[in-house]
Amino acid sequence: MTTTLALKNKMDDRLSLKVDYFRASAMKTEPHKHSGYFEIVYLLEGAGAHVIDSVKYEVRPQAIYFIRKEQVHHWDLTETPKGYVILVKKRFVDSLLDWELKQLFGKLSSYNCLWLKQAEILPQLLELLLAETNTGEPYQTQVLEGLLKAFFAKVLQCARPTEKIPPAPGRCFPVFFRAADYKRYREAVCRLLCTAPQHHASKPEQHLPQSSRQAGISFYCRIHTQ
Numbered sequence: 001m002t003t004t005l006a007l008k009n010k011m012d013d014r015l016s017l018k019v020d021y022f023r024a025s026a027m028k029t030e031p032h033k034h035s036g037y038f039e040i041v042y043l044l045e046g047a048g049a050h051v052i053d054s055v056k057y058e059v060r061p062q063a064i065y066f067i068r069k070e071q072v073h074h075w076d077l078t079e080t081p082k083g084y085v086i087l088v089k090k091r092f093v094d095s096l097l098d099w100e101l102k103q104l105f106g107k108l109s110s111y112n113c114l115w116l117k118q119a120e121i122l123p124q125l126l127e128l129l130l131a132e133t134n135t136g137e138p139y140q141t142q143v144l145e146g147l148l149k150a151f152f153a154k155v156l157q158c159a160r161p162t163e164k165i166p167p168a169p170g171r172c173f174p175v176f177f178r179a180a181d182y183k184r185y186r187e188a189v190c191r192l193l194c195t196a197p198q199h200h201a202s203k204p205e206q207h208l209p210q211s212s213r214q215a216g217i218s219f220y221c222r223i224h225t226q
Helices: 090-094 099-108 122-132 139-156 181-195 212-222
Strands: 007-009 018-021 031-034 038-050 055-059 061-068 073-089 111-117 160-162
Touching: 018 122, 031 038, 031 073, 055 073, 073 090, 073 122, 073 139, 090 139, 099 139, 111 139, 122 139, 139 181
Parallel strands: 007 031
Antiparallel strands: 018 073, 038 055, 038 061, 038 073, 061 111, 111 160
16 A cells, blocks of 8 residues: 655745744644745754654754755654744745855755854844844845844854764755855865866866865865765
């Protein structure tokens, strides 16, 4: 007998970003995937387990979980949870004005779970995000990007990683990155070398002087694999 995996959609099709409170009723859920969005769950209270792709993660205060759209997950909680959820569609990330925010998305998407310490400011940032997503005021995009950037950077600053997802074979870019972003990297390397981009179309780091090659390769890895 074949079991059909549930595909959940908690976002209006018109939205590309949603910030909300985590449902206290979501104590136990069946394994499911999400319909076309990246989910971030930050918990202030709760206990039990969160299973992502058959790997069980402890649920405890100050834990944050990252669930990509192709991953199967479910909750098995033993205490009532309290926290926040952020849902992000690809088109939101593609439209970002801030390059560094895209890098933060890529870095965080390489984790399933992080333990946080000294993260008292995070709920305040999320409350501001919650309020801003409902305003529709001028400069809303810039405010949202600024708050998300502050939130993601603070998460990484407070993080104690549990494990990192191995990169998929042949994947050069983090989850939401476009191939066009490679052009920016190539142009940056060319500026360092004071040469034309077309001379570095294949592997720019090969053209670095021997004394500088290691630094160039490190720069490449920071952008494309973290």
